[in-house]
Amino acid sequence: MLRFHLIKQITEKKGITFIMAMFLFIILSLITFGLVQLVRYESRQSAYGNLSEKALYIAEAGIERKIAELKEDNTSSISLTKYGEGEFEVSVVAGPGSDEYTLESTGYVPSKSKWKARRKLRVVVRVLPSVPSHALAFGGDAVIESNVTIRGTIRSNRKIVIGSNVTITESEPGKGDASIYTSYDKDDPAISIGTNFHVAVPGQYIKSRRNSSLSPNQHPPYSGSDPTPQIYDETNIVEKTNVTIVENDNSSDTDPIQVPSVDTATLVANADYTVTPSNYTSIPGFTPAWSWDSKDNVFELNASNWDPGGKIYNFTEGIKIVSNVTFTGEGTFIVSDGEADYGIELRQNVDGVYDGYARLNLLVVGGDWDEYDIWMRQNIYIQGYIFGKSTSTVESNVNIKGIVEIGDESTINSNITIEHSDDIPMDLPWQQGSTGGIEIISWQEIKPD
Amino acid sequence: MGISYIELLLGIAILSFILLVFVQVLFYSMLSVKGSQFRSLAYNWATDRLEYLKSLSYDDPVLTPLYPVWSDDGEKELVEGILFKRKLRVSEITQGLLKNIEVKVEWTERKEDRNVTVSSYKANY
Numbered sequence: 113m114l115r116f117h118l119i120k121q122i123t124e125k126k127g128i129t130f131i132m133a134m135f136l137f138i139i140l141s142l143i144t145f146g147l148v149q150l151v152r153y154e155s156r157q158s159a160y161g162n163l164s165e166k167a168l169y170i171a172e173a174g175i176e177r178k179i180a181e182l183k184e185d186n187t188s189s190i191s192l193t194k195y196g197e198g199e200f201e202v203s204v205v206a207g208p209g210s211d212e213y214t215l216e217s218t219g220y221v222p223s224k225s226k227w228k229a230r231r232k233l234r235v236v237v238r239v240l241p242s243v244p245s246h247a248l249a250f251g252g253d254a255v256i257e258s259n260v261t262i263r264g265t266i267r268s269n270r271k272i273v274i275g276s277n278v279t280i281t282e283s284e285p286g287k288g289d290a291s292i293y294t295s296y297d298k299d300d301p302a303i304s305i306g307t308n309f310h311v312a313v314p315g316q317y318i319k320s321r322r323n324s325s326l327s328p329n330q331h332p333p334y335s336g337s338d339p340t341p342q343i344y345d346e347t348n349i350v351e352k353t354n355v356t357i358v359e360n361d362n363s364s365d366t367d368p369i370q371v372p373s374v375d376t377a378t379l380v381a382n383a384d385y386t387v388t389p390s391n392y393t394s395i396p397g398f399t400p401a402w403s404w405d406s407k408d409n410v411f412e413l414n415a416s417n418w419d420p421g422g423k424i425y426n427f428t429e430g431i432k433i434v435s436n437v438t439f440t441g442e443g444t445f446i447v448s449d450g451e452a453d454y455g456i457e458l459r460q461n462v463d464g465v466y467d468g469y470a471r472l473n474l475l476v477v478g479g480d481w482d483e484y485d486i487w488m489r490q491n492i493y494i495q496g497y498i499f500g501k502s503t504s505t506v507e508s509n510v511n512i513k514g515i516v517e518i519g520d521e522s523t524i525n526s527n528i529t530i531e532h533s534d535d536i537p538m539d540l541p542w543q544q545g546s547t548g549g550i551e552i553i554s555w556q557e558i559k560p561d
Numbered sequence: 562m563g564i565s566y567i568e569l570l571l572g573i574a575i576l577s578f579i580l581l582v583f584v585q586v587l588f589y590s591m592l593s594v595k596g597s598q599f600r601s602l603a604y605n606w607a608t609d610r611l612e613y614l615k616s617l618s619y620d621d622p623v624l625t626p627l628y629p630v631w632s633d634d635g636e637k638e639l640v641e642g643i644l645f646k647r648k649l650r651v652s653e654i655t656q657g658l659l660k661n662i663e664v665k666v667e668w669t670e671r672k673e674d675r676n677v678t679v680s681s682y683k684a685n686y
Contacts, residue, residue, distance in 0.1 A: 132572070140579050144586050151590040155597045162604050162677075169611070169681045176682035180659035183685070196680045245657065286620050289657070315626075317656070365656065550686045 163221045163229035166197060168557070170219030171233045174200035178215050179550050182239055184364050187213065192224055199223050212238045212553060218560055232560040236553040241542035244373040244515055245289060247532035251371040252502075252520035258306070260524055264532025267369045268294040273304045281312035283532040291317040293361075295368040298322070301344040311354045318343055319361040329359040370543060371517045372499045376477040378541040380448055383426035387411065397421060405432070409452040413437060420445075420472070422538065430479065432457045439464040442471035442496075442537040450479040454487045455500065462492045469495040469513060471537040476500045485518075496537050595641075596670060600677060603645055603666040606638065607679045610647060610664045619685035624660060626653040631665060643668050658685050 173195050181190075190202040198221040205214045215235045220227040247264025248254075254268055258275040264283040266272065272294055280290045290313050296302040302320035320342045333346035333355055340346075342359040349355055385395050389404045392411065401415035410430040420443020429450035439462075447455045455476035464470030473496040476485040485500030488510050495513040502520040506512075506528050513533040524530070617623055631648040638645045650663040663680040 134575075137575060137579050140583055144583055147590055148586060151593055155593060158597050158601050162601065165604075165608065166679065169608075169679055173680070173682040176684040177654075177659060179684040179686065180655055180682070183658055184655075196678070286622055288620070291656075550684070552686075 160229060164231060167219040167221045167227075167229040168231040168233075170195050170198040170200045170221065171217045171231050172219070174202040174217030174219065175215055175233055175235050178202045178204060178217070179237060182213065182237065182550060195219075197221055208236065209238070209553075211240070212236060216558075230560045232558050233555070234558045235555045238551040238553055240549040240551055241375075242549040243534045243536055243542065244517075245532070246369075247283065247289075247515065247530050248524075249369055249371050249373070249515070249517045250522055251369075251518065252522070254518070254521070255523045257523065257525045259526045261529045263290075263530065265289045266292045268296065269368050269371075270294070270296050271298075271300070271302060271304070272296075274306050274309055276306040277308045277310075278306060279310040279312055280316075281310075288313060288315055289532060291319070291365075293317070293319045293365045295321045295366045299342040299359075301341050303343045305343070305345055305348045307348050308350060309348050310350050312351065314354045316355050317358060317365070318355055319358040319363070319366050321362075321366040322360045326360040328361050328363075329357075331357055333357055371519050372475070372477075372501075373515070373517060373543055374475070374497060374499065375541040375543050376446070376475060376499075379424065379444070379475070380426050380446055380477065382424060382541070383446065384423040386426045386428065388428045395425075404429075408432070409450065410454075410457070424538070430455050430457070430481065433459060433462055435460040435462075437462050439470035439472060442466075444473040444496075444538055444540070445475070447476045448478045450481075452479075452481060453483045455479050455481045455485040456487070458488045458492050458494075460490045460492075462494070464493065464495075466495060469493045469511075471495050473497045473537055473540060474499070495533065495535065497540060592671075599640070599643065599668065599670055600675070602640060603668060603675075603677045604679070606645065606647060607664045607666045607677055610634070610636075610649070611662060611679050611681060614649070614662050614664070615681060615683055619660070619683065623649075624651050624662065624683070626651045626660065643670060654682070659683070660685075 174190060178190060187204055189204045192199050192201045198219055200217055200219045202215055202217040207214060215237065216232065218230060218232040221229045245265060246267045247262055248266045250268040250270060253270045255273045256275060256278055259277050261279045263281055272292065280292065282288055282290045290311060292303060294302050299322055302322065303318060322342050329340065333349040333352040335347055335352065338344050338346045340359055343357055346357055387395060392402060392404060393399050401413055401418045403412050403414065405412045410432045411427055412432045412434060414434045416436060417438050417440050419441035420439065421441055422443060424444040425446065427445065427447045430447055430452040431445060456474050462470060470493060472494055474486065484503045484505050486498065486504040488506045490507055490509050492510045497514055498512065498516045500518050504518045504522045505525065507525050508527045510528050512530045514536055515532065516530055614624065631650045634647050634649045636647045645666055645668045648665045652661045654661055660683045661680060662683055663678055665676055665678045667674065667676040
């Protein structure tokens with residue numbers, strides 16, 4: 113009764129509608145304000161989440177770029193760099209282990225000075241010396257004669273002369289490794305291209321260094337006449353759309369290369385056997401296949417089959433593999449000394465049981481040879497790493513899967529196929545360098561400073 | 562005595578004004594929330610693709626550089642009547658070593674073209 117009386121009293125007062133309206137206004141305003149704040153908060157949280165994730169991607173981009181640079185032997189830090197909608201900076205510290213680096217990358221959105229979001233990653237990587245990415249590398253002048261097929265990249269520190277009907281293509285489908293680079297700094301020319309030169313896959317480069325203080329002259333191969341002397345004659349390139357020519361290149365592609373890619377001192381030190389004329393008969397499995405030819409000063413392998421047994425042999429004199437030999441196991445032959453016509457001579461019909469290939473690494477790292485360090489004659493099938501410290505000649509019908517490196521002048525004669533392969537027999541001690549693989553040891557996010 | 566006509570009219574006017582503002586705020590809040598949802602959806606769709614692309618091998622044909630062309634990856638998604646289209650662009654920064662991967666999701670919302678782009682480098686390990 114009392115409550116009903118009070119309500120009646122209130123509602124009968126003048127101006128009560130205004131008060132009620134104001135009361136409603138305040139209530140609704142509060143609800144609206146709360147709603148707006150809620151929507152703003154949700155939007156901000158969502159936007160911040162996206163920005164924060166973007167900052168993480170930017171930090172990751174910094175790590176990925178540094179990993180690519182480590183593969184080029186660049187161990188310096190990366191200063192603040194604009195990337196996408198933000199910036200990153202990467203610090204590099206050697207350690208904690210040998211060949212390991214600790215990378216710390218911070219990503220900022222939109223910038224370091226006015227960041228709205230930032231994330232930081234710490235990644236420890238190990239640089240692994242690895243198989244080089246080129247099929248052929250020359251420390252000196254190289255002549256590639258007619259009818260040669262190279263499956264993989266060619267690198268040189270000197271002139272490259274390419275004969276007629278030469279083809280360069282990728283080592284396996286999709287790999288796109290069919291380019292030619294030289295660090296040679298003269299234009300006489302640095303790369304001479306013979307008639308009917310085929311570049312069989314798109315996206316390839318032919319680059320020469322010449323004068324790196326000038327702007328690189330990048331262009332498609334010329335048709336009609338070639339006015340530039342460094343890479344000449346570009347009109348001989350058949351598939352012109354597959355190639356970009358760069359003269360006066362200043363990229364790392366034309367940095368001088370290190371030949372050999374293998375640490376030969378370590379390899380010699382790790383040899384299972386040091387073979388000398390006085391001890392070779394005591395080496396397991398060596399005789400009667402091998403004999404010492406005191407007239408020519410070479411060890412001679414004269415057997416239809418021989419298994420190197422996965423061992424490293426350090427020969428102190430030259431070696432000759434006579435005709436018709438099939439290798440039934442893999443091995444590494446190093447010639448570290450001697451004096452004869454050839455360091456390593458492979459005559460005819462040398463092959464193996466691995467899809468017809470002999471899995472051999474052949475290296476001439478020392479000695480004094482009247483003709484060539486390495487001479488490969490006819491019908492030879494080898495999968496492995498081949499290195500001659502100075503001159504080498506490869507004759508006709510030779511098929512090599514792996515890597516061929518020559519320290520000085522070399523001639524690749526007719527009907528040769530050289531195909532790059534990562535599958536090199538045995539575990540060779542590759543030098544640290546541009547092609548080392550990267551192994552991720554740890555990858556974690558840390559609090560930014 | 563009681564509520565006068567003036568008070569009634571004034572009350573209705575104030576209430577109408579309050580309701581109008583309230584409805585407008587609600588409407589724009591809903592649009593804002595919806596826009597934010599679309600943006601998040603596009604962003605998540607783009608990052609999903611970026612993660613997938615980063616997981617591929619460096620030489621995978623999907624990562625063939627075609628810069629500056631944005632290639633349509635064939636993926637489309639219709640959400641609440643809005644068509645989202647996803648595009649990909651790959652460029653090689655250092656030959657054989659470093660690629661830049663960008664994923665863009667485009668859509669049209671209230672007659673305005675919108676997009677989100679996410680990107681990252683991929684090194685050849």
